[in-house]
Amino acid sequence: MIHLRSLMAFxxxxxxxIISCVKHAETTEENLxxxxxxxxxxxxxxxxxxxxxxxxxxxxSKQYEITTTITPFTHPxxxxxxxxxxxxxxxxxxxxxxxxxxxGNTLRIASVVDGRELEIDFAK
Numbered sequence: 001m002i003h004l005r006s007l008m009a010f011x012x013x014x015x016x017x018i019i020s021c022v023k024h025a026e027t028t029e030e031n032l033x034x035x036x037x038x039x040x041x042x043x044x045x046x047x048x049x050x051x052x053x054x055x056x057x058x059x060x061s062k063q064y065e066i067t068t069t070i071t072p073f074t075h076p077x078x079x080x081x082x083x084x085x086x087x088x089x090x091x092x093x094x095x096x097x098x099x100x101x102x103x104g105n106t107l108r109i110a111s112v113v114d115g116r117e118l119e120i121d122f123a124k
Contacts, residue, residue, distance in 0.1 A: 027087070028083060028087035028099070028102060029083050029087070031102055032058050032083065032090070032102065032107070033058050033059065033060050034057075034058060034124045035055065035056075035057045035124065036055065036056040036057070036058070036107055036122035036123070036124060037053070037054075037055050037122060037123060037124075038052075038053050038054040038055070038120050038121065038122055039121045039122060039123050040120070040121040041053070041054065041070065041118070041119070041120050041121075042117075042118070042119040042120075043070075043116050043117070043118055044116050044117050045117065045119075048070065051069060052068075052069055052070050053068065053069050053070075054066065054067070054068040054069075054070060054120055054122075055067040055068070056122065058081055062080055062081055062082065063078070063079070063080060063081070064078065064079060064080070064081040064092055064093075065077065065078050066078070066092075070118070072114050073113065073114070074113070074114055075092070075093075075095055075111075075113050075114075076092070076093040076094075076095070078093075079092065079093030079094075080093060081093075083099075087099065090109060095111060095113075096111065097109040097110065097111040098110050098111065100119075105123055105124040106121070106122065106123055106124075107121070107122040107123075107124075108120070108121050108122070109122075
């Protein structure tokens with residue numbers, strides 16, 4: 001009987017230890033909140049000049065700021081942002097961007113801006 005109680009106590013403590021050590025996995029929305037800087041830009045499938053850059057600051061307040069040298073770029077550079085429930089669409093001031101990839105410190109989004117397909121790779 002004592003061995004059974006000891007075994008049960010050991011199992012309970014082990015289970016609680018494992019559960020308390022499990023890391024909280026970030027949601028896509030939590031992972032998006034950051035200052036993102038472009039590492040590669042494609043316009044209509046062609047690499048943009050090396051002088052082209054974009055910084056996208058997604059704030060926890062659900063506001064964003066864009067700084068870019070891409071021309072022309074008539075997309076609003078500030079406003080509200082949101083993400084759909086599936087985590088694959090990022091809306092910036094009403095303009096929808098497709099999230100092709102987000103993992104760790106890398107992000108790839110694409111949209112049509114000024115009639116041209118724009119695909120941007122970012123790093124935090």
